[in-house]
Amino acid sequence: MSSSSKIGRGLAKAVGIDVDYRQKNEPAELVRTAAGSIHNVDTFEEPEPTLGEVLRDIVPTASGVRHYFRSLFPFLNWILHYNYKWGLGDFIAGVTVGFVVIPQGMAYAVLAGLPVEYGLYTSFVGFILYWAFATSKDITIGTVAVMSTLVGNIIARVTAAHGNEFPPEMIARALSVICGSVLLFLGLFRLGWIVELIPLVGITSFMTGAAINIAAGQVPKMLGISTVNTRQATYLVIIQTLQALPTAKGLDAAMGVSAMVFLYIWKWTTAYLGNKQLHRQKLWFFLGTLRMAVVIILYILISWLANRGVTDKKKAKFDILGVVPSGFQVHNAPTITPSLLSAIGSEIPGALIVLIIEHISISKSFGRVNNYVIDPSQELVAVGFTNVLGPFLGAYPATGSFSRTAIKSKAGVRTPLAGIWTALIVLLALYALTGVFFFIPSASLSGLIIHAVGDLITAPNVVYQFWQVSPLEVLIFFAGVIVMIFADIETGIYVTMGVSAAVLLVRIAKARGxxxxxxxxxxVNGDEPVDRTNSExxxxxxxxxxxxxxxxxxxxxxxxxxxxxxxxxxxxxxxxxxxxxxxxxxxxxxxxxxxxxxxxKNLALGDRPWNDPGPRRGQHFNVDxxxxxxxxxxxxxxxxxxxxxxxxxxxxxxxxxxxxxxxxxxxxxxxxxxxxxxxxxxxxxxxxxxxxxxxxxxxxxxxxxxxxxxxxxxxxxxxxxxxxxxxxxxxxxxxxxxxxxxxxxxxxxxxxxxxxxxxxxxxxxxxxxxxxxxxxxxxxxxxxxxxxxxxxxxxxxxxx
Structure with missing residues (x-):
């Protein structure tokens, strides 16, 4: 026995540790002797795992370190194989998404309570940065309706509590850097498994409740009603909108409702014709994806004709977007102060959950559809890196977009490099089309938002399938939606996740073997009659x-x-x-x-234990x-x-x-x-x-x-x-x-x-x-x- 072993045993004995207790209870010699009596069979004695093995698995090796750093840049695995066909597919998909992201980006910036150009900044940064870190060819990072609404709610709450101490842009950019840093940390330390803590029912409930929340909040603006506070609970927004219907402005309502109806008619018509004319399905798909861009252009033209010569948005016949600055007006570091951190600290968990839910769930879904597997940790690196660097160019929190990802996937995207083409389209809009954006009707933009978020509502058939699988989770789904309608999005997220976790814990705790x-x-072979006399x-x-x-x-x-x-x-x-x-x-x-x-049987009653008192007085033990x-x-x-x-x-x-x-x-x-x-x-x-x-x-x-x-x-x-x-x-x-x-x-x-x-x-x-x-x-x-x-x-x- 070595000196170190003797010292260790001595110390163990001094503190009362019996290091040999296992040998006293285990008949090792008997087991070894019995096993040794087996002939013509190779023996094997399984060694027990040790902490040293665990440490060796944790400590990175040189090859492991090289693999880790290479995994941070997945494009290295495919960029050298890039070819003409891939490039053509990426160009078509990137340009197609570009026509969608411009109107959506501006519309979602309005949801966030920011000037519309911030939506374009965010979209550009997401597309220009994501491709280098991507493990998904389909997903697009940029402005999304739900995250934009959440940012707008956070800005409204901070402004209500602190007045004008923090400008909205400052709050949004600081929130992006903080959330991006957390996501980047989770991704770099390969903690992507944490996304599995969010159940599917929580995701669908969140998407449905948020879509209802967003749509209800855009109805007043679509109708030209300015007296409704759209940042309050959804049910109050609906009630106040109904009460204020007599004050709706006819021209605004005409521009908003007609735009929304036009979008739905276009969508349903192209989908119907695509199903009827399968040989032209691709054509109808591309025509369907252009509906938002075409509608915005159409209503810009109508607005220009109605407000020709107007240079002040207040003098327009209906509410229009107004001046949109050309190019990047923001190119400095975001300001983050201790007081701002204190103001938004409680909002960060909800924002993080939304960023993770939208991006990972969408990327996983399209990965399964298109037969590839994403790396959740690397995706967190991608979205984290985008949100950390984006605010230096004016971006606010960005994550994966469901609608644009679906369009990109159907357009035949081949690699993540398609985002470069979309970024160029956004860049072109920022420098060449901002003068045209002046005439965009605000009501039409609200109609576009309502149309866009409609796809986020979970279809009744999907809910019915959930019911067939797990009725209890359907109740959780509706509970989350109801909470979002009567409270807010963040509370609904916490409710669905909390209740789902509680149900899981109760199920485990109440498990019955x-x-x-x-x-x-x-x-029994179905092709052969059963022979009851066959002994074989x-x-x-x-x-x-x-x-x-x-x-x-x-x-x-x-x-x-x-x-x-x-x-x-x-x-x-x-x-x-x-x-x-x-x-x-x-x-x-x-x-x-x-x-x-x-x-x-003869033990006296007083000597028997209370939990085994034997038969009642006058009765005998059951000897049978x-x-x-x-x-x-x-x-x-x-x-x-x-x-x-x-x-x-x-x-x-x-x-x-x-x-x-x-x-x-x-x-x-x-x-x-x-x-x-x-x-x-x-x-x-x-x-x-x-x-x-x-x-x-x-x-x-x-x-x-x-x-x-x-x-x-x-x-x-x-x-x-x-x-x-x-x-x-x-x-x-x-x-x-x-x-x-x-x-x-x-x-x-x-x-x-x-x-x-x-x-x-x-x-x-x-x-x-x-x-x-x-x-x-x-x-x-x-x-x-x-x-x-x-x-x-x-x-x-x-x-x-």
């Missing part, structure tokens, strides 16, 4: 819940595999949330289905109790990934309790499908995975059973039954210690053991699958039950 029984399954019918053993709560046919014969053997399957993992419930259910079942091994005694427990860990201290302690307490129930007989604990090495280590540290050292004298001629498989140099051509019914080689067999110690598999309907109708020869060279130092960890239920029954029948009786 299943007690399994054994039944024999016969293979292929069959196997299967384990299904005894109570048939899984939906299996209640008429099939399911029985316990052996008297006193309990098989229990975890369904929702095994952790501190549900450990107590699982063990309570297991204990109750064990005491219900088995009797105590020793019942002291034919329940079996508890022999073994088989736990199916196929749904368990990891355990914790609480769950392991619950197992230990249950083992001690059931040992007292079965005393003086031992209770074997067998585990199935334990695939996590740290879980194996935890179970081993708690004394599971092998016989207890306390009952070594009761084991008799104990011979463990292991599952073996052909090694990699063996060619196993057929592991399934042949057509004639003869079995081919099986790569997974139960290994018998010696020829004379063979056991029979379980399977009779009367809880007894019988031999299979056919056997399988071992391949030329086999090795055990699991560690021979943990003989009570099994590869499947059948192996576990066989082992348990063999050990039960080989025990030395208590009286000996």
């Amino acid at each position: 299943a007690f399994l029984g054994q039944t024999r399954i016969y293979r 019918t292929v069959s196997r053993l299967a384990y299904v819940p005894l109570d048939h709560r899984d939906g299996s046919n209640p008429e099939i014969d399911v029985h316990t595999p052996y008297p006193g053997v309990i098989v229990y399957r975890f369904k929702e993992g095994f952790n501190y949330l549900n450990a107590g419930r699982h063990m309570d259910i297991l204990t109750a079942w064990a005491k219900q289905e088995t009797r105590p091994t020793i019942v002291d 109790d034919n329940r079996p005694t508890l022999r073994a427990i088989v736990l199916d860990f196929s749904a368990v990934n990891a355990v914790d201290v609480t769950s392991i302690q619950a197992l230990i307490d249950t083992r001690n309790q059931l040992d007292r129930h079965a005393s003086p007989d031992p209770v074997d604990w067998h585990f199935v499908s334990v695939t996590n090495r740290w879980t194996k280590r935890a179970l081993g540290a708690a004394g599971f995975g092998f016989p207890s050292a306390k009952v070594v004298n009761r084991l008799g001629n104990w011979k463990p059973i292991y599952s073996a498989a052909a090694t990699s140099d063996q060619v196993v051509r057929n592991i399934y039954p042949t057509k004639g019914g003869e079995l081919g080689q099986d790569v997974e067999v139960g290994v018998q210690p010696e020829a004379g110690d063979k056991i029979s598999p379980i399977g009779s309907s009367n809880n007894s053991i019988r031999k299979e109708s056919s056997t399988t020869a071992l391949p030329g060279k086999v090795a055990v699958v699991g560690g021979m130092n943990r003989p009570y960890f099994h590869i499947d239920l059948q192996a576990a039950v066989e082992s348990a029954v063999t050990h039960i029948e080989g025990r030395v009786p208590a009286e000996e």
Whole structure:
């Protein structure tokens, strides 16, 4: 023993740590001797994981560092393969999106409470920067309706609390830098998995509620009503809009309502003709995508004709956009002060959630549609980098846009480089078309917004499909929408996420496992009549819940595999949330289905425990109790990934309790499908995975059973039954210690053991699958039950 080990042991002893407690409880020599008696099979002793392994996995290697930095720039994987066809597809898609993003960008800036040019700044920066960091060819980063509305709400709340201390542009740019920095941090540290905490029902509820919120807020402006505060709760906006209808301005309403109706007619007509004329579907698609640009141009022309010669927007016959500055008017660092941070600090979580929800959900969705996989962490880098650098050119928070992404995808985009063409279109608009934007009718812009957000509302058919899958989540969906209507978007997001998390935790905490029984399954071929006299019918053993709560046919014969053997399957993992419930259910079942091994019938009433007082006065013990005694427990860990201290302690307490129930007989604990090495280590540290050292004298001629498989140099051509019914080689067999110690598999309907109708020869060279130092960890239920029954029948009786 080294000096460091001696010092460590000395320190452990000084503070009362018994470093050898495992060796005292584990009959390692017995297990090793029994395993060594197996012939013609390669042995294997599974080492336990160590903290050193974890640290080695965490510490980056040189190749890992190179891979990490290369992964930050995904374009390096495809840029050298760029070709003419890709370029043509990107040009068409980029220009098509460009015609959509210009009117949308200006309209969404109005939602954010900012001058319209800020929408163009944000769109330009998103398109010019995203391609270098993108793992999605389809998504477009820029202004979006929901985020713009949220920014507008934040600006309104900060202005209400602090007056004019912070200009709207200052608030929006600071918010972008802060949120972008957080997203960049999450992406650089590869924490993209955090997006999985947001459930689909929360996303759809958020999109639907936000769309209703935005549409309701744009109706007053579309009708020329100026007396409604559109930043308040949606239901109040609707009520006040209805009350103010008599004050609507006819010309504004005409420009707004007609524009919205025109957009919908155009959309439905092109979609209808595209479905009818499949050979011209592409043409109708492109005509459909141009509707917003064409409508804006049309209404600019109408406005110019109606307001010709007007240079002051206040003198126009209806509300128009007014002067839009040419080029980039902002090219400096955003101002972020401690007082501004304090003012917007509480708004940051909601903004982050919206940025993540919109971008990741959209990119994942189109990745699945177009057969590629995005990297959520890298996408967070992309959107984070855009939001950090964007404000230096006047951009406010940007994220992925659903409508423009759909257009870009359908237009045949080939690579993320298509965004460069869209950025050029926006740049052209900023420097050459701002004079034309002066005449855009504000009401028409509101009609465009209402039309654009209509696609965000979840269709009734989708909600019905949710109902078929999970009715409870539909209630969460509507709860979120209702909260957004009667409160605000941020509160609705928190409600859906909070309730979804609570439901998940309750489901895990209230998880109920299943007690399994054994039944024999016969293979029935639909093309052949069932021959009940054929002894060669292929069959196997299967384990299904005894109570048939899984939906299996209640008429099939399911029985316990052996008297006193309990098989229990975890369904929702095994952790501190549900450990107590699982063990309570297991204990109750064990005491219900088995009797105590020793019942002291003559013990005085006053000496009996309060929880087991015996029969009522004047009555006698049931001497005809034919329940079996508890022999073994088989736990199916196929749904368990990891355990914790609480769950392991619950197992230990249950083992001690059931040992007292079965005393003086031992209770074997067998585990199935334990695939996590740290879980194996935890179970081993708690004394599971092998016989207890306390009952070594009761084991008799104990011979463990292991599952073996052909090694990699063996060619196993057929592991399934042949057509004639003869079995081919099986790569997974139960290994018998010696020829004379063979056991029979379980399977009779009367809880007894019988031999299979056919056997399988071992391949030329086999090795055990699991560690021979943990003989009570099994590869499947059948192996576990066989082992348990063999050990039960080989025990030395208590009286000996």
